[in-house]
Amino acid sequence: MTNPCPENDWIAVDWGTSNLRVWVMRGTAIVERLDADQGMGSIAPKDFEPVLLSLISPFLGPHKTPVVICGMAGSRQGWAEAPYTSVPCGPPGLRHAVRVATKDPRLSVSILPGIKQDAPADVMRGEETQILGYLAKNPDFSGVICLPGTHSKWAQISDGKIEHFRTFMTGELFALLSKSSILRFSVGSDVDVDAFETAVSDMIRRPEDFNADLFGLRAGTLIGDLSGDEAMGRLSGLMVGCELAGARAYWQNQNVALIGASQIVKLYARALATQGVTADIASGEDSVLAGLSAAQHSLEDQI
Amino acid sequence: MTNPCPENDWIAVDWGTSNLRVWVMRGTAIVERLDADQGMGSIAPKDFEPVLLSLISPFLGPHKTPVVICGMAGSRQGWAEAPYTSVPCGPPGLRHAVRVATKDPRLSVSILPGIKQDAPADVMRGEETQILGYLAKNPDFSGVICLPGTHSKWAQISDGKIEHFRTFMTGELFALLSKSSILRFSVGSDVDVDAFETAVSDMIRRPEDFNADLFGLRAGTLIGDLSGDEAMGRLSGLMVGCELAGARAYWQNQNVALIGASQIVKLYARALATQGVTADIASGEDSVLAGLSAAQHSLEDQI
Numbered sequence: 001m002t003n004p005c006p007e008n009d010w011i012a013v014d015w016g017t018s019n020l021r022v023w024v025m026r027g028t029a030i031v032e033r034l035d036a037d038q039g040m041g042s043i044a045p046k047d048f049e050p051v052l053l054s055l056i057s058p059f060l061g062p063h064k065t066p067v068v069i070c071g072m073a074g075s076r077q078g079w080a081e082a083p084y085t086s087v088p089c090g091p092p093g094l095r096h097a098v099r100v101a102t103k104d105p106r107l108s109v110s111i112l113p114g115i116k117q118d119a120p121a122d123v124m125r126g127e128e129t130q131i132l133g134y135l136a137k138n139p140d141f142s143g144v145i146c147l148p149g150t151h152s153k154w155a156q157i158s159d160g161k162i163e164h165f166r167t168f169m170t171g172e173l174f175a176l177l178s179k180s181s182i183l184r185f186s187v188g189s190d191v192d193v194d195a196f197e198t199a200v201s202d203m204i205r206r207p208e209d210f211n212a213d214l215f216g217l218r219a220g221t222l223i224g225d226l227s228g229d230e231a232m233g234r235l236s237g238l239m240v241g242c243e244l245a246g247a248r249a250y251w252q253n254q255n256v257a258l259i260g261a262s263q264i265v266k267l268y269a270r271a272l273a274t275q276g277v278t279a280d281i282a283s284g285e286d287s288v289l290a291g292l293s294a295a296q297h298s299l300e301d302q303i
Numbered sequence: 304m305t306n307p308c309p310e311n312d313w314i315a316v317d318w319g320t321s322n323l324r325v326w327v328m329r330g331t332a333i334v335e336r337l338d339a340d341q342g343m344g345s346i347a348p349k350d351f352e353p354v355l356l357s358l359i360s361p362f363l364g365p366h367k368t369p370v371v372i373c374g375m376a377g378s379r380q381g382w383a384e385a386p387y388t389s390v391p392c393g394p395p396g397l398r399h400a401v402r403v404a405t406k407d408p409r410l411s412v413s414i415l416p417g418i419k420q421d422a423p424a425d426v427m428r429g430e431e432t433q434i435l436g437y438l439a440k441n442p443d444f445s446g447v448i449c450l451p452g453t454h455s456k457w458a459q460i461s462d463g464k465i466e467h468f469r470t471f472m473t474g475e476l477f478a479l480l481s482k483s484s485i486l487r488f489s490v491g492s493d494v495d496v497d498a499f500e501t502a503v504s505d506m507i508r509r510p511e512d513f514n515a516d517l518f519g520l521r522a523g524t525l526i527g528d529l530s531g532d533e534a535m536g537r538l539s540g541l542m543v544g545c546e547l548a549g550a551r552a553y554w555q556n557q558n559v560a561l562i563g564a565s566q567i568v569k570l571y572a573r574a575l576a577t578q579g580v581t582a583d584i585a586s587g588e589d590s591v592l593a594g595l596s597a598a599q600h601s602l603e604d605q606i
Binding site: 084117120121123168169172180182208209210211212214216218219243245248 | 387419420421423424425426454469470471472473475476479480484485510511512513514515517518519521522523525526527545546548549550551
C-alpha cells in the first residue's frame with residue numbers, strides 16, 4: 001500500500017548509550033520497528049547519520065521525513081548536544097529540540113533535550129520522554145514517576161511539570177556487584193522472592209547496613225546455608241531497598257507510577273508493596289514511543 | 304656469614320589473593336624480604352610449593368625449615384584448607400594450623416586458619432594474624448581493631464580474644480566505582496580532603512543517601528562545578544562514610560586501633576577524627592609479620 005499522505009510519515013528514535021531503537025511511523029501507527037546495538041557509547045558523532053540511514057533508508061520517500069530523537073544522542077558526546085532544560089519544567093517537546101543538519105536531504109532531524117536540576121545536581125536524558133508519553137496517556141496524573149534501570153530516576157510530577165527528581169545508580173551497581181565483584185561466586189541465576197522482600201525491608205529499616213550486608217552474602221554462601229538464588233534475591237533486594245530508603249520522600253504517601261521493562265518494574269512493584277505502596281505500571285517502550293509521538297504532534301499542532 | 308644455629312631459622316609467609324610476601328627470619332630478625340604477584344587467585348593448589356621454593360630455595364639449609372603461612376593460601380581454593388576457628392576466640396596460632404605435606408623434605412609447612420562467625424555470617428583470612436601481631440605488641444589492648452582494605456574488617460577485642468567482627472566491601476566497591484562505573488569519567492587522581500570529610504559526615508548523618516549521592520558526583524562534574532579531585536575526595540568519603548555508618552557500634556565510645564597500609568589508615572583516621580575518635584595506628588606489614596612471629600614462637604614455647 002502506498003502512503004496517500006507521505007508528509008505524515010515520520011521516524012521515532014530512542015538512542016541510548018548502548019542501544020538504538022527506531023520506529024517508522026504513520027501518524028501514531030507503527031509501520032516498522034527496528035533496533036541496533038550501535039548506542040551513543042560505541043559510535044563517533046560523524047557515525048550517527050550513516051548508522052541511522054542504514055536502518056531507515058528503505059522507508060524514506062522523496063520528501064523530507066521528520067526524525068524525532070531522544071536519549072544520549074543529544075549528549076555532548078552524542079550526535080549533537082541538545083542543552084538541558086531545567087526543573088521545574090514540562091518534559092521538553094520539539095520547541096526545545098536541537099535541529100541537526102544532515103548530509104542526506106531527505107532527513108529533518110530533531111533531538112529532544114534532557115533535563116537538569118542544579119541542587120542537588122542531577123540530570124536525565126531519555127527518561128523525560130518516557131514521562132512525556134506517560135503524561136500524554138494520563139494527562140491528570142499527579143504524583144511520582146519512577147523509572148528503574150541502570151540509573152533509576154524518581155520524578156515528582158504536578159500540573160504536567162517535573163518539579164524535581166533524583167537518580168540512583170542501582171542498576172549499574174547491581175551489574176558490577178553481580179558480575180565483577182567477589183559476589184559473582186555467590187549469586188545464582190534466579191531471584192528468590194522471599195529473600196528479595198526480606199532484604200528490601202532490611203534496607204529500609206537499616207540502610208547503614210548496606211555495605212556489610214553485601215559481604216554477608218559471600219559469607220552466607222561460604223559458611224552458611226544461603227543458596228545461590230537466595231543470594232541473588234537478597235542482592236537484588238539490598239540494591240532496590242537501598243534505593244527505596246534514599247527515595248522514601250518520593251514514595252511515602254504518594255501516588256506512584258513505575259515505567260520500564262516488564263521484569264524490572266514487577267520487582268520494584270513487589271518492593272514497594274512490602275511498604276504498602278501500590279504502583280501503576282507502564283511499559284518503558286510504549287511510554288518512550290508515546291512521548292516521541294506527543295513531541296512530534298505537539299509541533300504539528302503548534303502547541 | 305653462615306648461620307651458627309640453623310634450627311632457629313624459619314620462613315614467614317603472608318599469602319593473599321593477589322600477592323605473596325615472604326620473610327626469611329632468624330628468630331625475630333628479618334634476613335630477607337621477598338615478594339611476588341602469584342597470589343592464591345592466580346595459581347592452582349599444586350603450584351604453591353614450587354612458587355614458594357622459587358623464592359626461598361637459596362635460603363634453605365640441609366635441615367627442615369619451618370614455614371608459617373597466613374592468608375588465602377589456607378582457603379578451600381588455596382594450597383590446603385585450614386578450617387576456620389569460630390568467634391569468640393583468640394587469633395589462631397600454630398596449634399590450630401594445618402600441616403601440609405611437601406615433596407621437598409626441607410620444608411615443614413603450617414598454614415594458620417582464618418576465623419568465622421555464624422551470625423551474622425562473616426569470615427576473615429589473614430587479618431586475624433595482623434590482629435595477633437598487634438596484640439603481641441599491645442598485650443593489654445581492649446577495644447576495636449579496624450583493618451581497612453578490599454574487604455575492611457572491624458573486630459571487637461577483649462582479653463586477647465576476638466569477640467565478634469564485621470566485614471565491609473568498601474575497597475572493592477571503591478575500585479569498581481572509580482575504575483569501572485560511569486563515575487570513572489568524573490573522578491580525578493587526588494583526594495580533595497575537604498570533600499572527603501564532608502562526604503564522611505554526610506554518610507554518617509544520612510546513610511540512606513549513599514546511592515543517590517554517588518550519581519550526584521557524575522551530575523556535579525557534568526553540570527556543576529565539582530572538580531575531579533573533589534569528586535575523588537567525595538567518592539572516597541562516601542565509601543568510608545558508608546562503612547563508618549554501618550560500623551558505628553564498633554567505633555562510638557570505643558578504643559580504636561587502625562591496622563593497614565599507611566595511606567589508607569591515614570584516610571580512615573581522618574574520617575574517624577570527623578566523629579571525634581582518635582585511633583592508634585599500626586602498619587599492616589609490621590603487624591602480619593609480628594603475628595606470624597608470635598605464632599611461630601608460641602609453638603617453640605609450647606604455650
